[in-house]
Amino acid sequence: MNIDFSADELAFQQEVSTFLAEEFPEEIRNKTANSIELGKDDYVNWQKILAKKGWAATNWPVEHGGTGWTPTQKYIFGNECAKAGAPEVMAFGLKMVAPVIYIYGNEEQKQRFLPDILASNVWWCQGYSEPNAGSDLASLKTTAVREGDEYVVNGTKTWTTLGQHADWIFCLVRTGAADVKNQNAISFLLIDMKTPGINVSPIYLLDGSPEVNEVHFDNVRVPAENLIGEEGKGWTYAKVLLTHERTNIAGVTDSKNRLKDLKEKAAKTSDGMPGSHSMLSDNHAWQQKVAELEIELLALEYTELKTLAAVSTGKAPGPESSILKIKGTEIQQTIDILNVEMAGYYGLPFVRDQFMDGFDGVPIGPDQAAASAPIYFNNRKATIYGGSNEIQTNIICKAVLGL
């Protein structure tokens, strides 16, 4: 057994960290460090820098402009980025729709869509969920009816993350049979967001951010050439994509960073216990909670490395990814609430502008306290989306335990 990186891998790690030190914009670094929300431009700027270096598409094959990295290299890259405070690339284009296009799309579609995704020239969003199709995605009702060489799309997609910025949306739609149970009637369709009949309305989350949207389709005419692969195969494609490697699903390095930050701040925060003059970091109950969290995170790190080692030897990642999702999000949410706890009374003020770019008012409370509760509220989503933790648990029951 051996968990050390090889000499080549260590050299690669050095290369990545040097690149990040030189190229990762200071401005974005500062925003992340101060819990300021990143905007569309921040993502696009950073992704364009990565693209220039040839590192934007870490999961794509080389022939389409990907890096061709080994799983370990991808892991190292993700780690170094998180350490540097660099955001992950927006998944929708580079990690979600692109693999479907290069695996199942035709030559023309590959030529048409992949270069712009690689260069971050277009912003994609994901149109799967519907008001009545969440965990049970296969019950989706948005229809695409073939008329000549067009599909006419009607229905409502919801929870569409950052759809307000999107140029394109990839959708699961129902073609043909109206039989709701039938997964073989689901197709994978790419839709230009500028097409007449599309209406995007914001949904505000608990932190006040318009992060998700409802997207309405009212007789939207989509060229049939935008269908990926075959009609009725969309469900299969989407499933393959889901089991397709999802890097950094556990968010271990990000959690490590946040934990480090939490500990540093706790050493500068009074514990506020009656008659006590010590710091929060010296408080026994606090230490206990932080230690338990750190231990859980350590175990998860090794669970992730174990999975990585298996993937490196060619095994497909199985239900392990459910463990990574469940434990990873639980850990993130524990860090969220500890930050609120540390903020004390200063967790209460809700001065949304204070954690937005360009704030020039009077800041209320110490660093990061202002964003602590909104982050805690917002991030309750982590155990709900991407296959809720209950659904992940069901997967373990079925696929691993055979229950």
Next chain:
Amino acid sequence: MDFSYSEEQQMLQDSVSKFISTEYDWDSRQAIAKSETGFSADHWQLFAELGWLTVPFKEDDGGFGGSAVDLIVTMEEFGKGLLVEPFLANTILAGTLIAEAGSSEQKTELLTPLMEGNVQLAFAYAEPQSRYELANIQCNAVINGDEIVLNGHKAVVLNGAAAEKILVSVRTSGDACDREGVSLLWVDANSAGIRRESYASVDGQRAADIWFDNVTLPTSNLLGDVGEAIDVIEMTIDRAALAICAEAVGAMQMSLFKTVEYSKIRKQFNTTLSTFQALQHRMANMFIEVEQAKSILLMAAMEMDRLDGKAPKALSAAKSRIGKAARLVGEESIQIHGGIGVTDELDVGHYFKRLTAIQFSFGSTDYHTARFAAS
């Protein structure tokens, strides 16, 4: 043994409960929370007319009676409606201090208009460095003859924006954190040298940070004896903690109720969420938490009314246990709702936010667990 309310308490509960169910539906509450002042002046007048603003006070002071049980009866119902009117800041925080420490002139000047709904008050006690330690006070007041000069910064003052008069805990002698040398005074909110930054809090209520820069006031504005205010401040904060415990119990019941109801109508996989045993058990667990919370709340209220010195420990037990329940019930309600739970639109997320704010007000869960252990 008798866990039932007195006739007066029952009537009080009925009247608050009727108001919440008929006048305080979700849309009205949201409209009020988003209005400029963040509360309804009409409602405030109504509360005065109905006598609710007298609930925390003894009959001698013109109040309803002032028992802890009266208080939890009221606050539990307020919690169900997620009331944003500044009842806590006015009557429980400022009001209790005046009733307990004020002279009869001060009661006439401050408490009477408070009970009549004619003045807005606040109590400024927390400071940026203090967290929950009430004696950790850097705001200082220098007494010179019959004049006081006040300097300092108070943090997250509930109702700090609307308050016309502000009660302030100050240090008149000793070092930061000394129990001796803490005094209490009140100041006109519009006095020269006062600066306020007001904001909404995460739970839709209003608060402010307040800076005092050489604010001068007469010594007649001191409440109680100079340097001896810490006991009454602690007792007041404990009352406020009990009040929000009751509010949490009300909010948790609603959050659980709404979650159970939602699970019965939301269908996925051709069946309602309520049929998944994984979720059933979690809702049953939430119910157990709510019952434990209700029980410990009653225990604490009864201990407080007994006046035998055991109140702080009992209160800490309640705040600690209810904090734990509030976290679980709040988080589970969101999770079981799924995506709709994290939206601003649905009420369940706002119960969650208030339940979160309660956990970290007047001593966090950990603070009270530690205080319980130490007392």
